[in-house]
Amino acid sequence: MSSEENPLPEDLIVEILSWLPPETLASFRSVSKSWCSTISDAKFVAKHQSHFGNSLENNSDRIVILTKRHADPRAPLKLRLFPDSNPGTLPEHNMELDLEKRGAAESCRIMGSCDGLFCLASSSCDYVGIQLCNPCVRWAARLPVHCFSNEFNPVDLYYGVGFDASVNDYKVLKLRRPVTSRMHMPGAAAVFSVKGQVLEKTQRPSST
Amino acid sequence: MARKNRNPVGKNVDPEAQKKKTRTLTLKSSDGQEFSISESAAVLSIAIENMVEDDCAGGVIPLPLVDGGTLARVITYLNKHAEDGASDEEKRKFDEEFVSGMEMGVLFDVVLAANYLDIRGLLREVRRRIADRMKNKSVEWVRKTFHIESDFTPEEEEQMKKEFAWAWEGVDSDVDD
Numbered sequence: 001m002s003s004e005e006n007p008l009p010e011d012l013i014v015e016i017l018s019w020l021p022p023e024t025l026a027s028f029r030s031v032s033k034s035w036c037s038t039i040s041d042a043k044f045v046a047k048h049q050s051h052f053g054n055s056l057e058n059n060s061d062r063i064v065i066l067t068k069r070h071a072d073p074r075a076p077l078k079l080r081l082f083p084d085s086n087p088g089t090l091p092e093h094n095m096e097l098d099l100e101k102r103g104a105a106e107s108c109r110i111m112g113s114c115d116g117l118f119c120l121a122s123s124s125c126d127y128v129g130i131q132l133c134n135p136c137v138r139w140a141a142r143l144p145v146h147c148f149s150n151e152f153n154p155v156d157l158y159y160g161v162g163f164d165a166s167v168n169d170y171k172v173l174k175l176r177r178p179v180t181s182r183m184h185m186p187g188a189a190a191v192f193s194v195k196g197q198v199l200e201k202t203q204r205p206s207s208t
Numbered sequence: 209m210a211r212k213n214r215n216p217v218g219k220n221v222d223p224e225a226q227k228k229k230t231r232t233l234t235l236k237s238s239d240g241q242e243f244s245i246s247e248s249a250a251v252l253s254i255a256i257e258n259m260v261e262d263d264c265a266g267g268v269i270p271l272p273l274v275d276g277g278t279l280a281r282v283i284t285y286l287n288k289h290a291e292d293g294a295s296d297e298e299k300r301k302f303d304e305e306f307v308s309g310m311e312m313g314v315l316f317d318v319v320l321a322a323n324y325l326d327i328r329g330l331l332r333e334v335r336r337r338i339a340d341r342m343k344n345k346s347v348e349w350v351r352k353t354f355h356i357e358s359d360f361t362p363e364e365e366e367q368m369k370k371e372f373a374w375a376w377e378g379v380d381s382d383v384d385d
Contacts, residue, residue, distance in 0.1 A: 007316045019339035030368040
């Protein structure tokens with residue numbers, strides 16, 4: 001049964017890879033283009049989280065994540081990983097996030113997480129883009145910048161992140177709450193997909 | 209009452225299970241070797257169970273995708289797991305020893321056979337073992353083991369290495385264990 005070409009079919013390889021630790025996976029992305037796209041695939045990320053993340057010996061290695069604010073507001077935002085079992089033993093790998101706009105780091109916070117994927121966004125600046133990142137495998141994606149209006153006034157924004165199995169992609173919901181003192185700003189919602197688009201945008205007058 | 213209905217024979221031995229133990233099947237490998245195995249052990253493979261149920265197992269079951277050496281290993285596994293009175297602990301220990309001495313190529317053959325024959329426990333065990341052996345291995349080791357040729361340009365590869373420099377810390381030397 002051994003053959004020189006592809007000793008295992010792809011579905012078996014995917015299954016095996018989903019049991020590997022994130023460090024190993026990150027380096028295996030440079031094995032080939034097809035391995036790279038497999039490991040970066042949203043469905044694989046979810047599978048890996050449920051296999052490796054829940055396997056017995058890794059049970060205690062839940063990750064705590066912190067954003068680090070720098071004195072310089074233009075400094076990149078940093079994420080740090082800690083296992084909750086014994087934080088002292090983990091080499092602290094920082095992950096620097098290059099946020100597009102100046103001062104964006106200042107107002108960015110973790111707005112939600114799903115399968116080890118974190119959503120970073122601003123709760124008050126409409127023009128700050130949304131970042132998604134998986135600190136385990138040092139993966140980050142910047143979603144297209146989308147503004148509900150052209151105003152630069154502070155707004156009240158909410159976010160949620162989830163996995164949509166039907167299209168095999170992560171999606172982020174961005175909501176603007178109607179501000180009662182500013183009746184001209186209606187509530188609004190937009191959905192982003194990780195593969196890079198604003199999917200839909202709905203606006204409603206604040207009275208509803 | 210409900211319990212009684214579910215198990216009408218009560219404490220008596222199920223005659224069907226007893227029959228399976230005594231009935232033997234013959235499995236034929238791709239290279240023409242024939243192996244006898246009790247039906248109760250053979251049906252731990254869902255694929256074989258389906259063949260037996262559909263009654264297309266007239267005497268000899270041909271397995272054209274499994275060679276003799278691999279089939280002999282798989283049968284050893286099936287026999288142990290069908291053994292009367294083998295405790296879970298005993299089976300777990302057996303599984304551990306069963307895969308521990310296998311080279312990567314043999315693990316590949318066994319995982320393919322377990323996949324084809326749909327033997328869930330064996331598939332899980334071998335898959336896990338392959339993943340264990342891949343931990344902390346270099347990219348070059350993976351390419352060699354899985355017969356993969358890099359389709360990245362040297363520049364792209366250099367860029368990735370830079371980007372994930374931290375992931376290369378603590379990579380083992382390429383020894384086949």
